[in-house]
Amino acid sequence: MPSLILRLVLIAALILCFCQLPANASRKRQTALVTPINYDSRSTSYTMEIGQRAPMRVLQLMLDIEQDYMWVSCDKRNYSSSTYRPVACGSTLCKSYEHSRCTNCYGPRGPGCNNHTCAVPNPSFELGQDTAALLSSDGSSSGPVARIRRIAFACAAIGNLSFLPRKAAGVAGMSSSTLALPAQLFAAEHFSRKFAMCLPGGQEAGVLSFGGGPLVFVSPAGVDLSSGLIRTPLIKNPVHSSAFYIGVQRVEVNGVHVPIDADKLRIDTKGRGGTKLSTVVQYTQLATPIYNSLVGVFTNVAKKMNISRVASVAPFGACFNLSGVAFTHVGPAVPTINLVLQGNGSTTVWSIFAVNSMVEIKSKVSCLGFVDGGLDPTASIVIGTYQMQDNLLQFDLANSTLGFSSSLYLKQTACSNFNFTTSL
């Protein structure tokens, strides 16, 4: 019966095909976990996507690199999962976080209300753990969903979430704390202790990647963007020890020095001063004297280029008439602001071009996208998301360094160019 033989051959071929698929897939080494980053215009902040619970739900969480732990809106009606476990107060994980404490609960037992559990402060929330999921990646596209058995988070009884981005169910804490997402994912997956953040400048998704390995975008094809980054040390603030500070040594506008009191650029013993990064601040905030100094120098340099000031538009203090100004691939040809950072002498420079320094108010009128942070803010400079958009940042927690690309536009690419081929 030839038809039976034919069928058997077909079935064998099919089996071979199916066996071949996962074999091929696993040949690509998974070196990272990735997830899209999206901009929310209502809250002017960013969200990342993560799967959680059993059965799995896909959550949007606000990205916050200053927050020490992930927290999720979690009351008994909303939180349903067969894999939720409270974190015991004597556990290593609980003890690893200096602000944790032991708590009891007198309400009906459930997620967020158990006895002898670890709690995180302000206000006190139970620390729980549950299964989570992100996308695996070989560094050039997203692959199959990767499940992580246990990720700790604060089960937060917060009803009003209107301060969060639309649809967000909590916050993804991304600081250098032991409870933050990066540390937990590194412990679970044994990847190198690095995470890369590429905030999109538009409505298309950027990328967040946990782990080392290459990071290749759709274009320019085959180029590992993570290997060409400029590196500067991450500095520990003695008081705000899990926040990411970098050492700005001086600021220049087209090579012209911006006079700044050097003391303001250092972190003092009370944890004041210095330069930190924030994903919840949109426009970089500068202590008043630094702000005035930058606006003064920028205005003078612009004037020499025939770019004149026009009436200011809040919250900005310096706006310019860009009619007649040429266009480059990093925006209108305005003066470049250089942050000269700690590192290898004159080479460690974060260059801020028009795409990251000017905010268009109306046709031909743009404002300097920095704001006055007040006379005595905690950090003298808070670098905000507008200045980090389409700049690939890699936080290396093992070596305490920050890698940055400056504008990816210079490399003919953008944060929206990661090849997401799968989703949660």
Ligand SMILES: *[C@@H]1O[C@H](CO)[C@@H](O)[C@H](O)[C@H]1NC(C)=O
């Ligand atoms: C929690 O449950 C309430 C009532 O079912 C619902 O209106 C609300 O959107 C839920 N919140 C979240 C974050 O899922």
Ligand SMILES: *[C@@H]1O[C@H](CO)[C@@H](O)[C@H](O)[C@H]1NC(C)=O
């Ligand atoms: C915790 O312990 C107290 C005292 O033993 C008890 O009253 C309370 O119901 C317990 N809470 C839970 C959630 O089991």
Ligand SMILES: *[C@@H]1O[C@H](CO)[C@@H](O)[C@H](O)[C@H]1NC(C)=O
């Ligand atoms: C995106 O990744 C998929 C799967 O790896 C690949 O087949 C496809 O060619 C990639 N797309 C681009 C534009 O590189």
Ligand SMILES: *[C@@H]1O[C@H](CO)[C@@H](O)[C@H](O)[C@H]1NC(C)=O
């Ligand atoms: C400084 O330069 C040296 C030699 O060029 C290099 O080995 C080192 O990694 C650089 N350090 C940083 C922080 O970029």
Ligand SMILES: *[C@@H]1O[C@H](CO)[C@@H](O)[C@H](O)[C@H]1NC(C)=O
């Ligand atoms: C600015 O304008 C003046 C007068 O129109 C002109 O002479 C000068 O060359 C211009 N400078 C630049 C840098 O364009």
Ligand SMILES: *[C@@H]1O[C@H](CO)[C@@H](O)[C@H](O)[C@H]1NC(C)=O
């Ligand atoms: C900007 O400059 C152009 C040309 O000099 C002028 O026509 C226009 O009115 C100016 N715009 C503003 C808002 O001042």
Ligand SMILES: *[C@@H]1O[C@H](CO)[C@@H](O)[C@H](O)[C@H]1NC(C)=O
């Ligand atoms: C980071 O540290 C590891 C060992 O701790 C070292 O092998 C590696 O070269 C360092 N990487 C950079 C970029 O300095």
